[in-house]
């Protein structure tokens with residue numbers, strides 16, 4: 527109650543949510559970026575990571591996906607190895623990968639080494655037909671290697687890359703919290719659908735790419 531002292535309440539006005547980090551109370555990606563930047567500690571970022579982050583913040587995806595990407599690049603997702611480090615889980619059976627239950631769950635294993643997620647990245651790589659520009663290993667580390675792609679393809683691949691990482695993370699959470707099992711087909715279909723939705727909704731021209739074309743050859747869809 528003490529903390530409420532000096533706060534005046536307008537009974538005529540309805541309750542509403544306010545974003546604390548802008549003057550007008552409305553969420554903005556920039557304010558979120560500034561907030562994360564100010565919370566960073568430790569050694570300065572290397573120049574490749576700085577470029578990766580500035581490319582990320584220009585990606586045309588919903589803000590929650592930008593925040594997820596930021597946490598991914600900084601290895602700040604709540605993977606089990608991180609939870610062990612914070613004393614939330616005990617090392618051993620509690621820290622095993624949620625999908626394969628064989629290796630310790632860290633970001634590298636969960637997203638790239640685990641059989642389930644690796645099969646997803648390989649299918650996405652084939653779907654994008656990127657072999658002329660990027661090796662599969664380059665693609666896994668796409669935000670470090672995005673400048674190897676032609677300028678007009680970068681945003682599309684970035685959106686699909688983020689949709690892939692996001693789907694793997696969502697499926698991993700569904701395994702833990704909803705006791706679901708990992709389903710390859712469902713995960714692929716979520717990636718294709720989400721990436722198409724995000725790509726289309728940020729295009730200035732409407733109907734720039736129909737779902738049928740996106741499903742077959744997404745990189746033939748042009749950006750506007």
Ligand SMILES: [Zn+2]
Pocket residue numbers: 623624625626627628629635636639640641
């Ligand atoms: Zn695993």
